């Protein structure tokens with residue numbers, strides 16, 4: 001049951017050992033064409049415990065690529081998936097569970113890390129961690145990136161944290177431990193993780209603003225009277241929205257680095273294959289996980305090594321300059337366009353094991369970073385501004401002639 005349009009080398013399993021793909025694109029191409037053995041139904045399984053394998057999602061190459069780039073380089077600045085319902089957006093995000101890389105996770109409630117001390121000195125961490133650091137104790141340990149989903153009914157208090165009602169009235173003891181009275185919010189839990197917001201266009205403005213501010217700064221402070229606490233919140237934001245159900249404010253749209261338009265599958269064979277895989281998964285989720293186990297493991301390793309490679313990847317001026325010109329020619333004003341573009345291209349090159357961004361890398365990720373950036377309003381605004389400027393200069397010229 002192979003999708004016919006794939007080139008023949010993609011379906012040669014003999015060549016593939018531990019790492020069946022050399023690049024991210026090969027990975028995405030390869031997994032889109034894997035064939036499945038017929039599924040044997042298994043009884044008594046909880047399907048929600050095992051996500052649909054990422055590598056089993058048919059088609060949707062750009063969405064898969066964007067999500068992988070986000071895992072490799074959190075600096076791409078978040079991923080927005082735009083499309084109608086039933087196009088596997090949420091399935092794709094949840095399916096990342098098995099390929100999430102490892103990060104150094106803070107052992108502290110406030111998310112302190114040794115690198116905070118390296119960049120900001122002892123004041124950058126909490127007193128407990130400063131003491132631990134001085135004693136040579138570790139502040140962090142390796143841990144898998146987690147997928148945090150923002151519940152649809154989340155309140156601002158859940159997102160940023162609040163006063164813990166259990167300890168708020170605890171008198172003197174609470175004053176001694178006053179920092180502990182502030183409850184960690186979802187944003188603090190999302191630190192160094194993936195934060196997924198389904199239907200982000202339906203979320204209240206104040207919540208979206210709090211999330212975007214925290215994402216931009218990498219931290220946030222909660223103040224309740226005399227009590228305050230600062231939390232790290234360095235996360236990859238993944239949002240999805242169905243444009244039929246309301247649009248997104250332009251300033252929110254601008255904050256998302258990668259934008260993917262997710263459409264339903266066009267190809268008949270792909271649609272049928274997608275159906276077969278969903279059916280196989282529902283009948284036997286564990287069997288499905290086993291079928292894709294080897295590639296899933298290889299993909300996870302691939303992502304991890306790309307993350308290690310990433311700091312070494314440079315962007316030469318001669319590659320960057322024409323790209324900036326192109327952004328200007330497109331009439332895009334936001335600096336975030338080229339930031340996301342360049343960071344995505346670095347991730348792409350890192351996934352290919354290289355240490356220099358090539359024009360091809362920029363090309364591969366350009367559409368997802370540059371689309372939906374142009375503002376018709378701003379274009380019209382600048383045009384009318386120019387007209388005004390011209391009129392004013394003409395009038396000023398006539399003033400000169402009076403003398």
Ligand SMILES: [Zn+2]
Nearest residue numbers: 108112126129
């Ligand atoms: Zn700490």
